[in-house]
């Protein structure tokens with residue numbers, strides 16, 4: 001089969017590799033589509049893990065072979081996969097810190113080499129410990145929608161870390177695919193969302209995804225009227241009708257956005273870091289804003305297995321309609337191009353998918 005093999009920093013090569021051989025407890029899935037995720041891009045660019053590996057973990061496809069000891073699934077099932085599943089039993093899991101569970105950290109889907117997701121290949125082998133994460137895709141939904149379950153799960157998990165009351169105002173900084181998912185999920189939960197981005201096009205989309213107000217943080221106060229001037233929360237300009245922000249979500253790894261959020265949220269609010277994934281990134285903070293103003297700085301990483309049904313319901317019912325988020329589709333042979341575009345997004349690009357081979 002064909003696969004995009006990671007051979008070193010920024011070196012993805014299309015190679016012919018053996019189709020994985022499923023054991024009696026495994027599944028073999030023919031990949032239809034796999035999302036390009038920032039965490040994979042980082043590994044590919046910075047070479048943070050040793051090669052060779054086949055990345056891609058937002059995978060959907062069809063079961064084509066099934067081990068004789070697997071009973072709850074069938075050949076022909078259209079499925080979405082999760083490459084990490086927690087044990088639900090260890091100390092970390094009892095604290096619901098699933099992303100810190102040792103079992104969870106193991107990758108259970110592979111197209112060959114050290115398991116790394118494998119979605120950038122024609123077939124993947126699904127090991128038994130991640131099979132509880134297999135979700136069937138309803139007939140009326142696409143593989144593409146199935147491939148979006150994992151990122152939506154990470155966003156819903158993060159949203160659940162916020163202690164909000166209905167009607168609260170929440171800033172979502174960054175309206176890329178992840179930021180737009182935050183905007184929509186928060187709006188579905190009854191929050192009033194203030195969305196920010198540097199791109200006008202994304203701000204328009206944020207409105208469609210349920211943002212009540214939008215703004216471009218690079219524009220000087222007064223340069224552009226807030227889109228809902230009567231009740232604009234905290235654009236720093238109109239002191240009238242100032243609503244305070246009850247929480248802020250940073251879906252961009254921007255320190256400027258962090259400092260702006262810290263100054264804008266009310267005392268006792270939460271600020272959630274979702275995109276600051278680079279080790280060693282430092283910033284200065286007035287620690288009294290945490291201690292005295294009780295502004296809590298929290299983070300969220302990866303998915304929560306126990307939310308999977310809720311996530312599937314939201315996506316497959318299209319309450320969280322992911323289809324407008326998918327802007328680019330590349331063939332497997334074009335995986336390097338897909339990764340390059342995802343790493344350097346254009347005003348038109350949001351979620352980028354890889355799938356299908358030329359032959």
Ligand SMILES: [Zn+2]
Pocket residue numbers: 037038039057058150151
């Ligand atoms: Zn991902």
Ligand SMILES: [Zn+2]
Pocket residue numbers: 086087088089090091092093101102103104
């Ligand atoms: Zn565990």
